[in-house]
Amino acid sequence: MGNACDCQLFFAPEEMRKTSLMVKSNKPKDWANNDSNLKSIRILKHRQSLENYLPSDLSPMARVKEPAESIEEKVELYLSCELDSDSYEIQIDTYRVNNGKPSLLSQTEVMKGSNRLEFTKSILVDFVFEAKQNMRFDIMNVKDPSHPQFIGKVETTLSKIVGVGSSTASFDILSPQGSVGLLHVKTEGVKQNLSYIEFEFCLKEIPKMPPGSTLFFKLSRILGEAGYVPIYQSDCIPYSSQPRWQKTRIRLVKLCNSDFMRPIKLQVYTKSGKTDTIVGETTFTLSELINQEGVHLQLKNPIVKKSSGLALFEGLRLEEMPSFLDYIRGGIQIATVVAIDFTQSNGEPYNPSSLHAMNRDGSLNEYQRALRGISDILLDYDSDKRIPMYGFGGIPNFPNLMCDRVNHCFALTGNEAEPYAYGFEGMMETYKNALGHVRLSGPTLFHPVLDAAFKLAARNKSQGSNEYIILVILTDGQINDQERAIQSIIAAANLPISVIIIGVGDEDFEQMRILDGDQGLYDSMGNKASRDIVQFVAFRDFERNQELLAKEVLQEIPTQIVEYYTSVGIKPNPPVNVKGEDDVNKTLMFAPGLLDLGDIVYKDASSEVYTEGESTAMLTGHNDNDRL
Numbered sequence: 001m002g003n004a005c006d007c008q009l010f011f012a013p014e015e016m017r018k019t020s021l022m023v024k025s026n027k028p029k030d031w032a033n034n035d036s037n038l039k040s041i042r043i044l045k046h047r048q049s050l051e052n053y054l055p056s057d058l059s060p061m062a063r064v065k066e067p068a069e070s071i072e073e074k075v076e077l078y079l080s081c082e083l084d085s086d087s088y089e090i091q092i093d094t095y096r097v098n099n100g101k102p103s104l105l106s107q108t109e110v111m112k113g114s115n116r117l118e119f120t121k122s123i124l125v126d127f128v129f130e131a132k133q134n135m136r137f138d139i140m141n142v143k144d145p146s147h148p149q150f151i152g153k154v155e156t157t158l159s160k161i162v163g164v165g166s167s168t169a170s171f172d173i174l175s176p177q178g179s180v181g182l183l184h185v186k187t188e189g190v191k192q193n194l195s196y197i198e199f200e201f202c203l204k205e206i207p208k209m210p211p212g213s214t215l216f217f218k219l220s221r222i223l224g225e226a227g228y229v230p231i232y233q234s235d236c237i238p239y240s241s242q243p244r245w246q247k248t249r250i251r252l253v254k255l256c257n258s259d260f261m262r263p264i265k266l267q268v269y270t271k272s273g274k275t276d277t278i279v280g281e282t283t284f285t286l287s288e289l290i291n292q293e294g295v296h297l298q299l300k301n302p303i304v305k306k307s308s309g310l311a312l313f314e315g316l317r318l319e320e321m322p323s324f325l326d327y328i329r330g331g332i333q334i335a336t337v338v339a340i341d342f343t344q345s346n347g348e349p350y351n352p353s354s355l356h357a358m359n360r361d362g363s364l365n366e367y368q369r370a371l372r373g374i375s376d377i378l379l380d381y382d383s384d385k386r387i388p389m390y391g392f393g394g395i396p397n398f399p400n401l402m403c404d405r406v407n408h409c410f411a412l413t414g415n416e417a418e419p420y421a422y423g424f425e426g427m428m429e430t431y432k433n434a435l436g437h438v439r440l441s442g443p444t445l446f447h448p449v450l451d452a453a454f455k456l457a458a459r460n461k462s463q464g465s466n467e468y469i470i471l472v473i474l475t476d477g478q479i480n481d482q483e484r485a486i487q488s489i490i491a492a493a494n495l496p497i498s499v500i501i502i503g504v505g506d507e508d509f510e511q512m513r514i515l516d517g518d519q520g521l522y523d524s525m526g527n528k529a530s531r532d533i534v535q536f537v538a539f540r541d542f543e544r545n546q547e548l549l550a551k552e553v554l555q556e557i558p559t560q561i562v563e564y565y566t567s568v569g570i571k572p573n574p575p576v577n578v579k580g581e582d583d584v585n586k587t588l589m590f591a592p593g594l595l596d597l598g599d600i601v602y603k604d605a606s607s608e609v610y611t612e613g614e615s616t617a618m619l620t621g622h623n624d625n626d627r628l
Contacts (some may be wrong), residue, residue, distance in 0.1 A: 097134035130554035131438030159380035206309035280308030324558035330573035342394025
C-alpha cells in the first residue's frame with residue numbers, strides 16, 4: 001500500500017450513489033408595494049427617464065443590498081398506492097409538518113374498486129433544496145365519510161421524494177400493525193422562468209485615458225423606491241479605444257426579475273488603484289436590446305454632463321436554463337465527502353472546553369452539531385448513504401493506519417480501503433472512535449484534501465460521469481496554506497464539485513471568507529475562479545437554529561450544480577429509474593502511488609489538466625458494465 005502517511009482517498013462506487021438603506025422621501029412608505037404603481041412600471045411601452053419612473057424626491061444614488069438569491073422551484077406530486085385490500089374507498093391527505101405540527105396541503109379525490117389506485121388530483125409544493133421540508137401522507141378509508149378510517153401513513157421529506165434520482169419514489173405505508181402497502185410519488189418540476197441572457201459587451205468612441213488604465217462596467221436594476229440595486233460587475237480589462245469584455249451570462253430573474261420593461265442602469269468606470277471614476281452611464285430596458293438589434297447606447301458622464309462614448313451588447317441571446325431538479329431527475333448523483341480538522345488549536349478531547357470534547361452527559365460538541373445540521377439534507381441526495389470521512393492536521397494511530405508524523409489526509413475509519421461511514425449515526429460513531437486514535441498536531445493545511453477531492457472530480461469529468469461531489473470541510477479557523485488553497489480552488493472551478501466550509505469555534509474566519517469568494521476569488525497572480533464553488537458559514541452564527549444553518553450552508557448548491565453543467569454544455573437527461581445494487585460495478589478510488597497531487601498546472605479555463613507535486617495518490621477505476 002506504500003507509505004500509510006501519504007494522502008489516500010477512496011470513494012464509494014458511483015452507481016451506488018444515488019445594507020440597509022435610508023431613503024428620504026415624502027412619498028407614502030408603501031409606494032413601491034402598490035400594485036397599481038408596479039403595474040404602471042411594467043407596462044411602459046417606451047423608454048422613460050428615471051425622473052418619470054421614480055418618486056421625484058428619491059435620490060438617484062440610493063442603493064440597497066439585495067438579499068442573497070435562493071433557488072426555489074415548484075414541484076408537482078402525483079400519488080398512487082398499492083394496498084392489501086380492494087374493498088376500501090381511499091383518499092390521501094397530504095400534510096406539511098413544521099415543528100411537529102401538521103398543516104393540511106391537499107386531499108386527493110376518492111377512489112375505490114382496486115388495490116392499485118392512481119389519483120388524478122396532483123399536489124403543487126414549493127421545493128427548497130437547503131430546507132428540510134417534512135411531509136406526511138395519511139391514507140384514509142372514507143367509505144363512511146362521517147367516520148373515516150385510518151389505514152396507514154407515510155412520513156418523509158420532500159428531499160427524499162425528489163432526491164432518489166428518478167421520477168418516482170416509493171414508501172411503505174405503515175400502520176400500527178406494520179406495512180399495509182406502498183405509496184408511490186411521481187414528481188415533475190413546474191417550469192418557471194429559468195432563462196438567462198448572454199452577450200458580449202463592448203465600447204466605442206470613449207475618451208482617451210492614461211497608460212495603465214483599466215475599465216469595468218456595472219449593471220443595476222430598479223427596485224421600487226429603493227432605487228437601483230447593483231446586480232453585476234464585470235472584471236477589469238486594460239483600456240483600449242474599443243474595449244471588449246468576454247462573454248457574459250446572467251439569469252433573467254437576476255437581471256430584471258423577468259420584466260423586459262424594467263429599467264436597467266449601465267455604468268462604465270475606470271479604475272486607478274482603489275479609486276473608481278465614472279466614465280459614463282445610461283439606462284435601457286431588455287426589450288430595447290431585443291427589439292432593436294445592434295442598438296448603440298449613448299453614454300453620458302453624469303459629472304461633466306457630456307457624451308462619453310457608445311455601448312453595445314453584441315451577440316445577445318436568450319436561452320432557457322435547466323433547473324436543479326431537471327438534473328437530479330435526469331440521473332445526476334450527489335456524492336458527499338467529509339473532512340475534519342484535527343489540529344492542536346481545537347484543544348484536547350479530554351478537556352471540556354475543547355471543540356472536540358466528548359461530553360459525559362452525551363451532548364454533542366460543535367463538530368457533531370455542525371455535521372447534524374447539514375446531514376439531514378445532503379444524505380437525502382446520497383443514495384447509498386456511504387460517506388467517506390477524512391481527517392487532516394493530526395497524527396493517526398489506528399491498528400491498521402499508523403504515522404510518525406502529521407498527516408493532512410487520512411481515513412477516519414483507520415482503514416484507507418474502507419473510509420466509509422453509513423448514514424448520520426455512522427458518521428457520529430466514526431468521528432467519536434477516531435478521537436481515540438488521532439493525536440492532534442498541525443499545521444492546518446487545506447490543499448491536500450482539496451487536491452485529492454478535485455482529482456476525483458477531474459476523473460469523473462474525463463469519464464463522462466454523472467457524479468457531482470460536495471466536499472464538506474469542518475475547521476476551527478486559520479490555515480497555513482491560503483494561497484495554495486486558493487490556487488487549487490481556482491484550478492478546480494471547471495470541475496463537477498462544490499466545497500462547503502463550516503467554521504467551528506470563535507475565530508474571526510477571515511481566511512475562510514476570502515476562500516468563499518462571493519465577489520470573485522483571485523490568487524496573487526490575478527487569476528480568477530471561473531465560477532464560485534465555495535460556501536463558508538460560521539457555525540456560531542446559526543448554532544441555535546439547525547434549519548437556518550442548513551439553509552445558509554446549502555442554498556448555493558443547486559445554483560452551482562446548474563452553473564457547472566450548463567457551462568460545459570451538458571443538458572439534463574430524461575428522468576431515469578434508479579438501478580439496484582446488482583447493477584453496481586464501477587469503483588473509483590484514491591490510493592498511493594501514481595498521480596502527484598502537489599503544484600497545480602495552470603492552463604486555460606477549460607483545461608482538463610489538473611496536477612502535479614508533493615503528496616501522492618493513485619486514482620483507479622474498474623468498470624465491467626458502465627452504463628455511462
